[in-house]
Amino acid sequence: MFHKHYETLRIKMIVMTLGFSLIPLLALGVTIYYQFNNTFQNKITESLRTLAQNRKSSIELFFDERISQLNTIAQTHSFERLKEESFLTKVFNVMQSRSKSFIDLGVIDSDGNHLAYVGPYSEKLKSVNYAHEDWFQAVQSTGVYVSDVFLGFRKVPHFIIAVTSVENNRVWILRATINSAIIDEIVSGAQIGKRGDAFIINRKNILQTTPRFAGNLLESPNSPDFSSSRGTTIELMSFKGEESLYGAIPISNPQWVLVIREDPQEEMALLSGAYYTEALILGFGVILVILGTVFTTRLMTRRLIEAQKDKAKSEDLMIQSSKMAALGKMAAGIAHEINNPLQIIGDQAGWMKDLLESEDIKKSENFEEFDQCINKIERQVNRSREITHRLLRFGRRMETTQEMVDINHLLAETITFLENEAHFRDIQIQTEYDELLPKVSTDPNQLQQVFLNIIDNAIDAVGQSGQLRIRTSTDLKDPKELVVQISDNGPGISKEALSKIFDPFFTTKRADEGTGLGLSISYGIVEKLGGHIEVESVEGKGTTFYVRIPNV
Numbered sequence: 006m007f008h009k010h011y012e013t014l015r016i017k018m019i020v021m022t023l024g025f026s027l028i029p030l031l032a033l034g035v036t037i038y039y040q041f042n043n044t045f046q047n048k049i050t051e052s053l054r055t056l057a058q059n060r061k062s063s064i065e066l067f068f069d070e071r072i073s074q075l076n077t078i079a080q081t082h083s084f085e086r087l088k089e090e091s092f093l094t095k096v097f098n099v100m101q102s103r104s105k106s107f108i109d110l111g112v113i114d115s116d117g118n119h120l121a122y123v124g125p126y127s128e129k130l131k132s133v134n135y136a137h138e139d140w141f142q143a144v145q146s147t148g149v150y151v152s153d154v155f156l157g158f159r160k161v162p163h164f165i166i167a168v169t170s171v172e173n174n175r176v177w178i179l180r181a182t183i184n185s186a187i188i189d190e191i192v193s194g195a196q197i198g199k200r201g202d203a204f205i206i207n208r209k210n211i212l213q214t215t216p217r218f219a220g221n222l223l224e225s226p227n228s229p230d231f232s233s234s235r236g237t238t239i240e241l242m243s244f245k246g247e248e249s250l251y252g253a254i255p256i257s258n259p260q261w262v263l264v265i266r267e268d269p270q271e272e273m274a275l276l277s278g279a280y281y282t283e284a285l286i287l288g289f290g291v292i293l294v295i296l297g298t299v300f301t302t303r304l305m306t307r308r309l310i311e312a313q314k315d316k317a318k319s320e321d322l323m324i325q326s327s328k329m330a331a332l333g334k335m336a337a338g339i340a341h342e343i344n345n346p347l348q349i350i351g352d353q354a355g356w357m358k359d360l361l362e363s364e365d366i367k368k369s370e371n372f373e374e375f376d377q378c379i380n381k382i383e384r385q386v387n388r389s390r391e392i393t394h395r396l397l398r399f400g401r402r403m404e405t406t407q408e409m410v411d412i413n414h415l416l417a418e419t420i421t422f423l424e425n426e427a428h429f430r431d432i433q434i435q436t437e438y439d440e441l442l443p444k445v446s447t448d449p450n451q452l453q454q455v456f457l458n459i460i461d462n463a464i465d466a467v468g469q470s471g472q473l474r475i476r477t478s479t480d481l482k483d484p485k486e487l488v489v490q491i492s493d494n495g496p497g498i499s500k501e502a503l504s505k506i507f508d509p510f511f512t513t514k515r516a517d518e519g520t521g522l523g524l525s526i527s528y529g530i531v532e533k534l535g536g537h538i539e540v541e542s543v544e545g546k547g548t549t550f551y552v553r554i555p556n557v
Contacts, residue, residue, distance in 0.1 A: 015306040034287040053252040079170035088120040097123040108182040151259035200268040351386045413438040419456045437476040458523040466495035489552040498542040
């Protein structure tokens with residue numbers, strides 16, 4: 006029950022300490038996780054926004070430069086010169102030397118007739134009339150027109166830039182087909198990761214560039230419809246059960262929309278290292294807190310148990326000392342009471358002996374028997390007197406004193422209290438006293454109580470027909486200590502019990518034979534007197550106690 010109480014206390018302390026330690030730690034870890042996660046998601050979103058804006062700027066710049074280049078040619082060269090294919094070829098070659106942006110170049114009059122053409126589709130396009138084409142109507146009304154991707158007369162996907170010029174009240178058109186590979190290259194630069202995609206759609210949600218995964222050119226993309234976007238859109242969307250991060254931004258000329266798709270899992274995978282590090286640090290912190298808590302509470306509990314044991318020892322020692330003091334007073338009272346009848350018996354025995362000497366009783370046939378009886382009475386009276394004298398000395402020693410004590414003499418006197426029981430059990434007590442052993446300043450009464458407890462325990466351990474050996478000496482390693490060695494050839498003490506024999510209330514005897522306080526009190530007494538007790542035991546061979554007393 007004693008240890009169970011402290012075990013319960015230890016568990017409560019661990020639970021409370023871990024609660025107050027781990028909850029804030031875990032809360033901090035979760036907070037850092039979500040804050041970092043949100044920050045990184047915002048960073049991904051802003052990165053996608055920046056990427057979309059950069060791609061848009063590159064595409065618009067490309068078209069602005071091409072439009073400006075065509076306007077410059079239309080304004081600086083006359084219609085008559087440009088409709089000459091030889092001159093138009095020279096102009097086209099100059100344009101291509103600076104940039105490979107154009108595939109062909111053509112001059113068209115106000116009626117839609119293709120007057121001059123330079124490019125790979127000369128046979129198909131030279132005699133074509135564009136008067137009924139959508140782009141022809143559009144460029145005449147706006148002056149500058151960038152088309153969507155279409156097949157046209159060449160039956161190949163392409164898009165054009167057309168600009169108008171007015172010369173001598175005559176309107177004519179300079180038209181160029183753009184190398185779509187350049188636009189594809191600009192757009193593909195936004196395809197990030199293994200599953201990232203980027204493409205351009207027109208306002209009818211038709212693909213103007215070839216995506217990686219979203220479908221085919223001139224088809225509707227396999228993605229949400231962003232064709233009506235009027236501003237930059239960054240949104241996490243689910244399409245056909247697959248969640249992706251989309252960015253959409255409109256392009257002013259032509260009227261297109263750039264769409265960028267990113268896989269959020271790929272982007273967030275970059276955080277795995279940070280999450281792993283945080284989890285490692287958090288896990289290490291949790292383990293450290295748990296180990297520290299368990300170690301600290303175990304240490305605190307052990308200290309509490311030791312303090313409780315010390316308190317119990319002190320209380321038990323006080324109780325035992327009080328009992329011994331009461332026993333001493335009682336023994337002294339009994340000795341005084343017994344001494345009176347013993348005195349009378351002794352006096353009467355002496356008078357009877359005098360009578361035997363003075364009368365003619367010597368002539369009696371029973372004279373020798375009378376004389377033997379009287380001598381026996383006198384011997385037993387003297388023996389009883391010696392016992393009462395020891396009781397009186399024992400009683401006087403109950404008061405705590407500090408005096409010079411002969412350890413050998415004190416042991417010899419202690420043995421007399423137990424020699425009858427040892428003799429009755431056929432136990433031999435052998436003594437080996439160091440004759441040169443110095444006297445020590447100590448409390449003889451308390452020290453005798455220690456010897457009584459240990460020798461009495463040794464007699465109980467041997468049981469019947471055994472041997473006790475008591476030896477005194479000066480410690481060879483430390484001359485400032487005297488050693489009293491008390492050995493028996495009893496059954497010995499188990500290793501498990503050996504570590505507990507000085508604990509209060511621990512005993513290997515039956516409940517009606519011992520209280521478990523003797524060795525605990527003895528240990529406390531010797532510690533109080535400045536010494537210490539050691540014990541060695543081998544099961545089946547016996548036990549030896551070493552009482553070390555300071556020689557000061």
